[in-house]
Amino acid sequence: PKLFEWPPVRSVSHGIERLSLLLLVGGAGFEFATGILNVQLHYVFPGSFYVLHFYGAWVFIGAFVVHVASRLPRALRAVRAGAAQPAVGTAEAAGLVSPRPAAPTISRRGALGMVGLGSLALFVVTAGQSVGGWWRRTALLAPHGRDPGSGPNGFQINKTAASVGIRPSDIGADWRLTVRAAGRQVVLTRAELLAMEQHEAALPIACVEGWSTPDQLWSGVRLTALAALVGQGTDTPRALVESVQRGGSFSSVVLRDNQVRDHRSLLAVRVNGAVLSPDHGYPARVIVPGAPGVHNTKWVTRLTFGEPA
DSSP, rough: GHHHHGSSSSSSHHHHHHHHHHHHHHHHHHHHHHHHHHHHHHHHHSSSEEEEEEEEHHHHHHHHHHHHHHHHHHHHHHHHHHOTTTOOHHHHHHOOOSSSOOOSSSSSHHHHHHHHHHHHHHHHHHHHHHHOOGGGGGOOGGGGOOOOOOOOOSSSOOOOTGGOOOOOSSSTTTOOOOETTTTTEEEEHHHHHHHHHEEEEEEBOOOTTBOOOOOOOEEEEEHHHHTTTTTOTOOOOOOOEOOOOSSSSEEEEEEEEEHHOOOOOOEEEEEEEEOOOEEEEETTTEEESSSSSSOSSSSSSEEEEHHHH
């Protein structure tokens, strides 16, 4: 209600307070609304949603700081007034409540009950996305509302091949994997990649948008083995991973050296005993322990070891 007082500005300090309130309320609404849109509709914003959301958060935080600073003197006066006139009471003495308040519309128990029931309802309609199985059908607010289907590739994804501009020719017979480091380069076909020693790792996917999958059994070539092809030894450096995707965010990522050296870090070609589906990154994708899902790059076409991103 304070946001719609009239006149809108009575002094410079009042104008600053009103502006901070507008940005505070607007910033919170912006973060909430755009977050829901991104989760359900997926990449509907021009440019990067993450940058947009990041700066929206800074607007909210800045407005919060300004608003607290503008209200602090009045809050201190209220505390002092309450100490000087304990019989009157802090809020009444500072003029923070109406002398003739309207009857309450909800009790404290009612407010607590409403918040508790709301929290429980949110839990019920979101928990299924992490539990998996038939429980996922109860996840009414699951990201993107996408049914991952069934079978070995039947688990959640955050973007489809079509949504990021992957064409059949990009991942067809002409696909090649280029591995580079310090002036050396090796180009592999998928058949040559499959001919290398294959390893398995049971790893989940944890997405920054609030969902995760149980462990999936991935199989493929260790990143250290690929680094060895271009002369990298046991001190394998970090790696730049690049995808053939044309749209969306995170078409490339830099993996730290300790991530590359982990024996569970794979360039995966199969999952749960089956060939990767196009939506899960066919013909090859990175899978790394302890990394957010966006760093497990799909449709990989180039690995560069040791060079700055």
